[in-house]
Amino acid sequence: MQRFAALLDRLSFEPRRSAKLALMADYFRSESDPARGLALAALTGGLSFRHAKPAMLRALVAERVDPHLFELSYDFVGDLSETIALIWPAAEGGEIAPPELPEVVQRLQQAGRGEAPGMIAGWLDALDETGRWALLKLVTGGLRVGVSARLAKTAVAALGPLQADDIEQVWHGMSPPYDGLFAWALGEGEPPQTDDPVPFRPAMLAHPLEPRDIEALDTADFAAEWKWDGIRVQAAASKGQDGRLRRRLYSRTGDDISAAFPDLVETLDFDAALDGELLVVIDGIAQSFNALQQRLNRKTVSAKLMRELPAAIRAYDLLALGGEDLRERPFRERRALLERFLGQLDHPRIDLSPLVPSPDWEALAKAREAPADHHEGEDAAAIEGLMLKRWDAAYVPGRPKGQWYKWKRDPFRVDAVLMYAQRGHGKRSSYYSDYTFGVWREGEEGAELVPVGKAYFGFTDEELLEIDRFVRQNTINRFGPVREVRHEPQAGLVIEVAFEGLNRPPRHKSGLAMRFPRVARLRWDKPPAEADRIETLLALLPQDEVSAAT
């Protein structure tokens, strides 16, 4: 437990991805089974404990600490687990051996409601501050140390010659503490044998199409299809050895998102693995990403939400059928099998993503510029560009060169005025690298700037230095790490911001939310007075949201 605590402690302060990987790899290498497997489970969100709730922890600490002193401390620290960890009085009667992680996990999972508090109190007595903090984070289920499941798996892969995708492939057939996984990753053992009938098959990804590719490539070698504005998913269903049908919906990175989409998952009555785009489809019309977004990142979903925003899959590819792995076959064959499979399936929530005729680059360029003129359905608004897939390409995990290309629609652009700048983190902590920008609107006293978004990438290192210098020389106000900079009609910095789409955040009716806003260009030549107005942005909102905006 102490070593796991030290790992969480370092991770929680470490902003760098590479250093987080190094810290985790160091821990996995030097820790033994099953502790490291349980640590991996904790980091990937695979452990939960029913009986450890904040109210129970508060009651525990109230037995040991003067309530007034606790409140003063909680007020200062601001985090319940951390306050308890720091304030917990040293146990009387000398040192108790601190528990090991496997003991904590095993005993607490088996404990009844009445036993859990005493168990946790005993461990708190035996651990130091960092150990207590880690224990409380572990049992309450919110580690929040800035590590995604994917990053933790990448750290396992980094122990040896494996890639994160290799881990993903066996991941869903295993459960904590992942026997054999580390030995395999370290090159000391065989791949873990899993009998998972619906494993995640690591996704094949595309490179952005560059101008030089257009010169070099022949469109006859490629299938072209629409790139839909949802999220890439894999829908798999198959019978296990027990004869029971298993169904799963995976995100592109291998997260199991089945629980959020029961409306779709429960209808996967086939023996196959599909690659496709998850979309909200109403009356056969794919909706904007905004609609889908309301259904993402949920552990459960209400009947109302499923009714109002029904999920569907627009299929791109077929990875397995009837127990046969198709990934080695060329796309041409897979596509033909996919079309036949979907024809027979006749599923109301799964349809085929149509191909786009691609006689030459000119035709493709036109289709990309005006999807509505080249797509028969009424949902061209949900198209975000074209995909080009080599007819003879196998389905290869990762981003193999020269096989798949994405040719996205041009981004939207707006000229906005820099209003506030904030220091970055980690390597950027001495730079003002997070920018809040605004556009003009008509206020009660004439034109005024209203903040519409934030951007913290897109610029070069040199541009970062230039903006940093501008911020320091034009500061008019300071709020902690934030500086307000000059933003007047004739004095200030205009930033050309590129973004992929615009919507109104569902939870608050005011304000706009840009997708992937980034700094496209610095317009030192442009006075702020000539920056864009709010009306330019409002025109980009989906029609049903405009009324709420004005």
Add this chain to the structure above:
Amino acid sequence: MREASSSAGTAGGDVLTLTAEGLYCPAGGFHIDPVRPVERALVTHGHADHARPGNGAVLASRETLDIMAIRYGEDFAGRRQQARPGEVLRIGEVRVSFHPAGHVLGSMQVRIETAQGMRTVVSGDYKRQADPTCAPFELLACEVFVTEATFGLPVFRHPPAAEEIGKLLKSLSLFPERTHLVGAYSLGKAQRVIAELRAAGYGRTIYLHGALERLCAYYQAQGIDLGSLEPVGRQAKELAGEIVLCPPGQLADRWARRFGDPVTAVASGWVRVRARARQRGAELPLVISDHADWDGLRETVAQTGAGEIWVTHGAEDALVHWCRQQGLAARPLNLLGYGDEGDAAEPAGKGKAAETAAGIGSET
């Protein structure tokens, strides 16, 4: 600021009162650690919030007088007088003596004894942990104890410094290609971190930001072995894998960019609390403090045998609450102007001015 009269009627109130300048002893005609210039000042230690320039006369330990001269110039006071540890001086109607507080080099508690034999001790800043760079805290029996409470909340328990230094060395072995930049206040903390590193067997040259050089040199001149030290000067990337000390305010400033991608450590009692550590830009918090922690405060209050406790700067409420639970008369002094300089220092810094400010900030 409380009215002076509010201290009347208590035992301590006969000896010390509160004025706009700070604690005042009418029977001796002197202030202790005044926040504004006064005629006659007794100064407990050299941190900027306790030792200020412009007083008519200053009585302090030899080291504190030296440190004030280094920071403010030789003319920091009209007259100066050295107080030897333990030596009893008669000032006005009271007897005064200075005793080590264990906070930084030259730090002292001040004991005041009246003709009637009533003893009041003003702790200044103090700690109970061992510190290789200064004399240990001397426990003084008294009737009235005026204690600091910088870390006067039960969440503050400082681990042994050696443990924290161990974290720094472990990080150095894990990231040998990165400079380890340690933010530490220029008086006391920086030298203590260096001495603890030496005690842990770290023998390489340690590199210093300019704001730390003079005081490190002074410590060494006083016979405190800090090993091989070198100014950072123009060196940058060539210090990969080395330990560099700087004032905390410099960690996130342009000065630090030269090191590329350093590991930033902060040595302070405040970084025990995660949000505070992040606020200070610590990726590697080192909980090393020159103040008494919660246990140290309570232990000291109890050991002095004092029946009346005055609590100055810090988390006064919690310690006063605890004292009263123990049946001790306790009052918060709500003195302004102490212990917040380092805390309030704007982390951004503004070139030379900030270097100076960060350099002389009090331990936080």
